[in-house]
Amino acid sequence: MTIRLVLAGCGNMGYAMLSGWVGSGKLAASEVFVVEPNAELRQRAEALGCRAAAEAGAIPADAVPQLVVIAVKPQVIREVTGAYARFGDGHTTFLSIAAGTPVATFEEVLGERAPIIRCMPNTPAAIGKGMMVLYANPLVSQETSQAVADLLSVSGEVATISDESLMDAVTAVSGSGPAYIFHFIEALTAAARHAGLPEDTAKLLASQTVYGAACLAAESSEEPGTLRERVTSPNGTTAAALGVLMGEDRLTRLLTEAVEAARLRAIELGK
Structure with a gap:
């Protein structure tokens, strides 16, 4: 069988994306080879019908x-990627x-001939509601960029x-944004409890309101x-609360400060 895709790492994000690709029919399980040292995680890939091994x-x-x-942790990137250097001749794209x-x-690690795409996903990709942002080096063709974007669209x-x-x-x-929304739900739940609502009702009202408003904003042709x-x-x-x-600009300023703090930390971590 021809191997179209090799997945290095089958943790939560890697597995979520893999199961989406296979489940949607974007890839046949037989076309995927998974490399995952952890036996339990490797078995998940095999259960989907993919071939898998502990080493590249x-x-x-x-x-x-x-x-x-x-799809591995940044701390082991160089070590893991080095095991795939034989594919760095320009015929294989790395994502x-x-x-x-x-x-x-x-x-x-791979040499100057390797087409490389960097992707920043977020955790809602695990349920097909993610946001993936791509950057490609000049060696990635437009056709390949489109094919990768189409593959990733299964996840959001x-x-x-x-x-x-x-x-x-x-x-x-x-990338960090889902955590902000989760905390907003926590805060809105706490406010609902303070207003006298029972815990279960407070949580339901907060979660469903955020979910419904986000869906409406995404599907509406009108601006937020x-x-x-x-x-x-x-x-x-509503006017009283928005006051x-x-x-x-209290909330806008607070979020701007939060995003800037995260951006500066991302720069530090990337050095």
Whole structure:
């Protein structure tokens, strides 16, 4: 069987993406070879019908995969990627979903002929609701870029950037962003409890309200500001609450500070 894709690492994100690709029919399980040292994680890939091994050396010698996906922790990137250097002759594209690792790191390990795409996903990709942002080095063809974007679209929305330095801002907004929303749900739940609602009801109201509003914002042709205005009657309850959140641009300033803190930390981690 021809190996179209090699997946290096089958942890939570790697497995989520793999199961989406196979489940959607984007890839046949027989076309995928998974390299995962952890036996339990390796068995998950095998349960999908993929071939799997503990080491990259088990990949058939005559294999020329179209794509090698690096889905491991940043701390072991160089060690893991080095095991795939034999595919760095220009015929195989490398896709990294490792946070904070620049394309230059892969170019150092794989050589100057390797097409490399860097991807910043986020955790909702695990349920097909993610945000993936791509940056490709000049060796990646437009056709390949489109094929990778199509593959990743199974896990959510896909965007591309032409300036890799913007990946730090991407990390701060969509990479770390789910945590901001989770904390907002926590805070709204706490506020609901303070207003007298039972714990279960408070949690349901907070979670479903955020989910519903996000879906409406995503599916509506109107801007979020317009949707906000439609909910806000003059001198009504919503206006009273927004007076607190929007007074002196309070929430906007707070989020701007938070995103900037995350962006600066991303720069530090990438050095």
